[in-house]
Amino acid sequence: MTDTIEVEGLVKRYAGKAVVDDVAFTVREGEFFGLLGPNGAGKTTTLEMIEGLREPDAGTVRLLGEAPWPRNPALLPRIGVQLQATAFFDRLTAREQLSTFGSLYDAPASRVDEMLELVGLTDKADTQAEKLSGGQAQRLSIACALVHDPDVVFLDEPTAALDPQARRNLWDVLREINARGKTVVLTTHYMDEAELLCDRVAIIDEGRILRMGPPAELVRGLDAPVRISVERGALQLDEARTLPGVDEVSEDAASVVLTSRTPAPLLSALADRDALAGLQVRGATLEDVFLDLTGRAYRA
Numbered sequence: 001m002t003d004t005i006e007v008e009g010l011v012k013r014y015a016g017k018a019v020v021d022d023v024a025f026t027v028r029e030g031e032f033f034g035l036l037g038p039n040g041a042g043k044t045t046t047l048e049m050i051e052g053l054r055e056p057d058a059g060t061v062r063l064l065g066e067a068p069w070p071r072n073p074a075l076l077p078r079i080g081v082q083l084q085a086t087a088f089f090d091r092l093t094a095r096e097q098l099s100t101f102g103s104l105y106d107a108p109a110s111r112v113d114e115m116l117e118l119v120g121l122t123d124k125a126d127t128q129a130e131k132l133s134g135g136q137a138q139r140l141s142i143a144c145a146l147v148h149d150p151d152v153v154f155l156d157e158p159t160a161a162l163d164p165q166a167r168r169n170l171w172d173v174l175r176e177i178n179a180r181g182k183t184v185v186l187t188t189h190y191m192d193e194a195e196l197l198c199d200r201v202a203i204i205d206e207g208r209i210l211r212m213g214p215p216a217e218l219v220r221g222l223d224a225p226v227r228i229s230v231e232r233g234a235l236q237l238d239e240a241r242t243l244p245g246v247d248e249v250s251e252d253a254a255s256v257v258l259t260s261r262t263p264a265p266l267l268s269a270l271a272d273r274d275a276l277a278g279l280q281v282r283g284a285t286l287e288d289v290f291l292d293l294t295g296r297a298y299r300a
């Protein structure tokens, strides 16, 4: 696979302070890549330097083999950009917004209906943009970023401020976009979202990339224990402590909780005792990775 984005030694300073501090990564063609970090970590600034919207103070960016800064018109038809604050044209319907964006790039008219369908807005085609719900407006702005059929799509916190159901709907749309072969770069402060969607994530904090890799690999690298819980009463505490692979045993009102770094023999022993009622198994998450890297709990 070829590299769609190459970033090296990227720096942006405001008032002498580096808000993006020596950032380097590559994104491969067709990859779903996430920049993950708390508010103010430098995600948007990094993204905008890659998109050619802000000038870096140092470092290099290659996007589809070209330099995005100074403004590079050759890149515009090949990239789709969804900014954090969405602006639509006044009083145009969803369909009209899309055809207006599409006409800037000579996109065929058939793309408009195709994009409405992709983001699930076919039945809102004739609704004015300002009358759409938050989630529908986000989906329309993603459709606008895609209407000219770009190779790379940049999405800046597309699910911020959406309710849980709208976020899930949007995740399906984002997966579908990537499945159609687009390279997707997403910023998010939601750990679960990054874990679910991204092939690889860069965890960024105070302008620096702390760790990068596939979410599952980052989590596995932690060597954190697995928490296994079963219904209270399924197992006596004394017996639980004797099971193979158990590190700790505790109990709350509803469950017996066992932690283990070698869960396979423990699960098998629970099965032998017919003590699997209400079974839940929880591994570490990216939040634990963040805690491990920074020493502080993750607050989006």
Ligand SMILES: Nc1ncnc2c1ncn2[C@@H]1O[C@H](COP(=O)(O)OP(=O)(O)OP(=O)(O)O)[C@@H](O)[C@H]1O
Pocket (backbone or CB within 6 Å): 014, 019, 037, 038, 039, 040, 041, 042, 043, 044, 045, 046, 157, 189
């Ligand atoms: N034009 C600017 N002038 C001065 N400071 C800025 C400017 N743009 C961003 N910053 C600062 O740079 C830091 C990084 O901002 P950035 O928007 O890149 O963070 P982020 O990770 O995208 O956060 P969020 O999730 O809140 O958008 C913040 O401290 C912000 O206040």
